[in-house]
Amino acid sequence: xxxxxxxxxxxxxxxxxxxxxxxxxxxxxxxxxxxxxxxxxxxxxxxxxxxxxxxxxxxxxxxxxxxxxxxxxxxxxxxxxxxxxxxxxxxxxxxxxxxxxxxxxxxxxxxxxxxxxxxxxxxxxxxxxxxxxxxxxxxxxxxxxxxxxxxxxxxxxxxxxxxxxxxxxxxxxxxxxxxxxxxxxxxxxxxxxxxxxxxxxxxxxxxxxxxxxxxxxxxxxxxxxxxxxxxxxxxxxxxxxxxxxxxxxxxxxxxxxxxxxxxxxxxxxxxxxxxxxxxxxxxxxxxxxxxxxxxxxxxxxxxxxxxxxxxxxxxxxxxxxxxxxxxxxxxxxxxxxxxxxxxxxxxxxxxxxxxxxxxxxxxxxxxxxxxxxxxxxxxxxxxxxxxxxxxxxxxxxxxxxxxxxxxxxxxxxxxxxxxxxxxxxxxxxxxxxxxxxxxxxxxxxxxxxxxxxxxxxxxxxxxxxxxxxxxxxxxxxxxxxxxxxxxxxxxxxxxxxxxxxxxxxxxxxxxxxxxxxxxxxxxxxxxxxxxxxxxxxxxxxxxxxxxxxxxxxxxxxxxxxxxxxxxxxxxxxxxxxxxxxxxxxxxxxxxxxxxxxxxxxxxxxxxxxxxxxxxxxxxxxxxxxxxxxxxxxxxxxxxxxxxxxxxxxxxxxxxxxxxxxxxxxxxxxxxxxxxxxxxxxxxxxxxxxxxxxxxxxxxxxxxxxxxxxxxxx
Amino acid sequence: xxxxxxxxxxxxxxxxxxxxxxxxxxxxxxxxxxxxxxxxxxxxxxxxxxxxxxxxxxxxxxxxxxxxxxxxxxxxxxxxxxxxxxxxxxxxxxxxxxxxxxxxxxxxxxxxxxxxxxxxxxxxxxxxxxxxxxxxxxxxxxxxxxxxxxxxxxxxxxxxxxx
Numbered sequence: 100x101x102x103x104x105x106x107x108x109x110x111x112x113x114x115x116x117x118x119x120x121x122x123x124x125x126x127x128x129x130x131x132x133x134x135x136x137x138x139x140x141x142x143x144x145x146x147x148x149x150x151x152x153x154x155x156x157x158x159x160x161x162x163x164x165x166x167x168x169x170x171x172x173x174x175x176x177x178x179x180x181x182x183x184x185x186x187x188x189x190x191x192x193x194x195x196x197x198x199x200x201x202x203x204x205x206x207x208x209x210x211x212x213x214x215x216x217x218x219x220x221x222x223x224x225x226x227x228x229x230x231x232x233x234x235x236x237x238x239x240x241x242x243x244x245x246x247x248x249x250x251x252x253x254x255x256x257x258x259x260x261x262x263x264x265x266x267x268x269x270x271x272x273x274x275x276x277x278x279x280x281x282x283x284x285x286x287x288x289x290x291x292x293x294x295x296x297x298x299x300x301x302x303x304x305x306x307x308x309x310x311x312x313x314x315x316x317x318x319x320x321x322x323x324x325x326x327x328x329x330x331x332x333x334x335x336x337x338x339x340x341x342x343x344x345x346x347x348x349x350x351x352x353x354x355x356x357x358x359x360x361x362x363x364x365x366x367x368x369x370x371x372x373x374x375x376x377x378x379x380x381x382x383x384x385x386x387x388x389x390x391x392x393x394x395x396x397x398x399x400x401x402x403x404x405x406x407x408x409x410x411x412x413x414x415x416x417x418x419x420x421x422x423x424x425x426x427x428x429x430x431x432x433x434x435x436x437x438x439x440x441x442x443x444x445x446x447x448x449x450x451x452x453x454x455x456x457x458x459x460x461x462x463x464x465x466x467x468x469x470x471x472x473x474x475x476x477x478x479x480x481x482x483x484x485x486x487x488x489x490x491x492x493x494x495x496x497x498x499x500x501x502x503x504x505x506x507x508x509x510x511x512x513x514x515x516x517x518x519x520x521x522x523x524x525x526x527x528x529x530x531x532x533x534x535x536x537x538x539x540x541x542x543x544x545x546x547x548x549x550x551x552x553x554x555x556x557x558x559x560x561x562x563x564x565x566x567x568x569x570x571x572x573x574x575x576x577x578x579x580x581x582x583x584x585x586x587x588x589x590x591x592x593x594x595x596x597x598x599x600x601x602x603x604x605x606x607x608x609x610x611x612x613x614x615x616x617x618x619x620x621x622x623x624x625x626x627x628x629x630x631x632x633x634x635x636x637x638x639x640x641x642x643x644x645x646x647x648x649x650x651x652x653x654x655x656x657x658x659x660x661x662x663x664x665x666x667x668x669x670x671x672x673x674x675x676x677x678x679x680x681x682x683x684x685x686x687x688x689x690x691x692x693x694x695x696x697x698x699x700x701x702x703x704x705x706x707x708x709x710x711x712x713x714x715x716x717x718x719x720x721x722x723x724x725x726x727x728x729x730x731x732x733x734x735x736x737x738x739x740x741x742x743x744x745x746x747x748x749x750x751x752x753x754x755x756x757x758x759x760x761x762x763x764x765x766x767x768x769x770x771x772x773x774x775x776x777x778x779x780x781x782x783x784x785x786x787x788x789x790x791x792x793x794x795x796x797x798x799x800x801x802x803x804x805x806x807x808x809x810x811x812x
Numbered sequence: 813x814x815x816x817x818x819x820x821x822x823x824x825x826x827x828x829x830x831x832x833x834x835x836x837x838x839x840x841x842x843x844x845x846x847x848x849x850x851x852x853x854x855x856x857x858x859x860x861x862x863x864x865x866x867x868x869x870x871x872x873x874x875x876x877x878x879x880x881x882x883x884x885x886x887x888x889x890x891x892x893x894x895x896x897x898x899x900x901x902x903x904x905x906x907x908x909x910x911x912x913x914x915x916x917x918x919x920x921x922x923x924x925x926x927x928x929x930x931x932x933x934x935x936x937x938x939x940x941x942x943x944x945x946x947x948x949x950x951x952x953x954x955x956x957x958x959x960x961x962x963x964x965x966x967x968x969x970x971x972x973x974x975x
Contacts (some may be wrong), residue, residue, distance in 0.1 A: 101937075102939045102940070103940065103941075103942050103957070103958065104942075105942065105947060105948035106947065106948055107843060107940070107941055107942075110939060110940050110941050113939070114936070114939040114941060131946075146837070146947075147947070148948065148949065150871050151947065156947060156948075157948040157952060158951050158953075159830065159949060160828060160830050160951065161828065161829050161830045161832070161833040164830065164833045164834055164949070165833055165836075165837075167837075205895075267866055287826035287827075287828055287951060287952070288826070288827075288828055290828075290951070296826060296951035296952070297827060297950070297952075297953075298949055300824065300826070300952045301953070303954075304970060305825070316862060316864050317864075317974065318825075318826050318827055318864060318865065318866065319826075320864075321854075321855075321863055321864040321865060359841050395870070420832050429910065430822045482931055597870075611939065695827070695828050695830075696829065696830040696833070706837045706843055707832075707837070708833070710836075710844070710846075711829050711832065711845055751855065752855040752856070753854075753855040753862065799917070
């Protein structure tokens with residue numbers, strides 16, 4: 100009888116005659132998994148999970164498996180191009196790397212001299228492990244303006260956790276939490292950040308209790324012991340209601356509260372402003388259920404909260420995060436096995452140090468766009484995108500002349516897409532680095548061909564908070580594509596930053612690893628390096644905050660002029676805050692449900708992944724559909740005060756009849772006109788980016804919850 | 813002879829579709845031809861609770877396969893180890909098997925003009941390799957390959973532990 104074993108590398112090699120198998124680190128999302136890349140005749144031909152990787156244990160998501168189809172896609176940009184017609188004319192001409200980088204360098208030098216370095220905005224989308232190198236380039240150039248998703252994705256987790264407890268508390272799935280509260284997150288589909296569906300699944304198999312907080316019935320919500328189907332955008336109120344129960348029923352960890360928190364008394368006063376009767380009215384969640392969930396979470400040890408981006412793309416961004424951290428903290432689940440751990444990274448140079456933030460002069464840092472308004476963001480070198488569009492369109496507070504967007508598609512991913520488009524049409528010079536000519540790239544002057552993860556050496560997860568670094572090894576070369584790291588290392592020499600950079604980017608990898616006494620060559624022979632794992636570090640050293648305590652009451656927010664305690668702000672566009680508008684737009688629209696295979700705007704041209712979802716889909720409750728005369732599969736128009744888009748109706752009883760759930764980031768790469776259908780189904784045509792609707796501290800744009808009407812096309 | 817089977821623990825499935833893409837990578841079936849597919853069931857009220865789950869549809873490798881019976885070309889046969897294999901060389905595209913399959917688990921490849929179904933990666937199994945979808949891809953560890961009785965025991969043990 101044949102013995103079957105998982106991931107049998109030897110037999111794979113023999114059976115298919117592969118030439119080699121390379122261990123590497125996938126980067127199809129915001130985190131990464133260990134992978135095996137099988138090659139034949141110099142090509143990567145099969146991707147599988149690495150069974151020796153302690154992040155994914157051999158499993159792999161659809162995005163990772165399909166990486167070869169991305170790398171070898173016939174539409175991939177394989178050499179630099181310059182635009183030879185009007186913007187969005189689709190007329191491109193091949194140029195050499197020298198011409199491309201010299202043209203970009205000339206513009207940078209020219210704008211810096213004439214308008215100051217702040218007139219040049221560098222940007223990236225969801226950080227694809229190029230953030231360190233982009234910040235390094237920007238800081239050395241002297242521009243404080245790096246336009247990222249950081250105002251409303253992951254950046255808030257980093258910023259709010261640093262001011263609250265010193266670092267981002269990561270769920271310790273390895274030690275099997277006994278209760279997991281999944282809050283607005285579908286990690287089994289997204290698998291991003293430090294969190295992989297695999298380790299979560301294993302914890303459930305081992306018997307963890309499950310609480311789901313989600314306006315939609317996901318499979319996680321369906322499997323949960325308790326599902327709290329809240330009104331979209333009311334997360335802080337719900338968390339404060341749960342805190343109210345935990346405080347008043349004395350279910351908190353008294354030893355932790357007595358010794359390690361700052362601001363207990365004012366915090367108790369604040370949570371008492373959120374009795375369950377009031378919270379039920381705000382959140383639509385029955386108070387009995389809130390109480391039941393609070394008790395289960397507080398009395399099951401260890402317990403953990405699985406969070407994600409959904410709660411960050413709201414006006415209550417920072418307070419959503421801070422109130423969830425309060426739940427983790429006062430229940431004694433911070434930095435304990437099976438709770439949420441402040442993991443230590445291996446002793447390498449940090450991404451902050453590599454990003455050369457100290458090289459930016461105070462004078463230049465003071466010019467950071469929007470930093471006077473969004474002061475939590477400003478202190479973490481993060482800016483709100485509208486500040487950039489306004490600076491381009493109105494020249495206030497100063498003109499922005501150049502954008503350099505690296506792996507970013509803001510026409511699709513930033514709120515108020517029509518305004519974004521106008522700004523990109525107007526900006527004097529724009530360079531883009533990407534895999535394809537995206538709707539954003541079609542507005543550029545020069546587009547550079549970027550490498551996928553299969554085509555680069557890098558220290559994977561160098562900037563993550565789970566305490567691991569893993570080698571990403573270059574397996575193939577496609578066309579003239581270059582990694583963002585190599586490209587910026589080259590460009591840096593052309594703009595006079597050479598002394599801070601290296602002959603090749605391997606020098607940078609050695610520099611990052613140097614404090615560990617290792618080099619890239621040596622590191623690349625290992626599977627991974629993990630930082631030292633220790634628990635309850637605060638008992639010896641306190642928390643890395645101004646008071647050395649877990650700051651329920653944030654002294655830094657207070658210093659920056661904000662409420663130091665979490666509070667609920669009503670959603671900017673809602674039945675309560677804009678009742679007149681609600682008469683015309685009678686449904687709450689939520690955006691951004693996760694679909695297997697896609698990562699925001701990515702992968703719609705990858706055949707195996709597009710096959711999973713051909714078209715954009717909007718979820719409508721059966722009662723609502725009947726009322727509006729909508730049938731399953733109809734094209735429907737979703738309209739907000741900003742505009743309208745079309746998506747296909749899916750009748751779905753797992754959503755409240757008052758709520759509509761639409762998908763985000765849809766464009767149609769198969770359409771060969773330069774617009775690629777960017778404004779047809781793009782949910783950001785509908786979203787608003789007004790400053791008043793953004794989180795006052797973090798500048799997070801409220802793209803997740805707005806008002807809409809919906810009707811058959 | 814020991815029998816092989818592919819068993820899916822639907823309770824654990826998250827609907828992530830990694831199995832679909834793993835199958836594509838291995839078998840490279842034409843766009844639109846899915847040898848394994850993850851279907852949404854519900855949401856519907858089950859035992860007074862709104863439930864929603866996924867069901868993976870794939871050839872069941874029936875003991876007495878009706879598809880094999882109706883195939884005029886004798887292109888479908890059941891091996892001793894239980895795997896029902898469709899020989900694409902022999903298929904003429906009459907689609908009788910598609911009509912006969914009670915599980916809607918046979919697809920038609922319009923480009924090639926032939927039927928296609930999951931052959932349980934017999935080309936891998938014969939070399940001692942686990943079928944692509946079951947080879948430790950699944951994030952939920954819910955796809956099992958091997959002896960059907962042993963798998964059922966394993967799943968029920970897991971359930972008891974879970975409760």
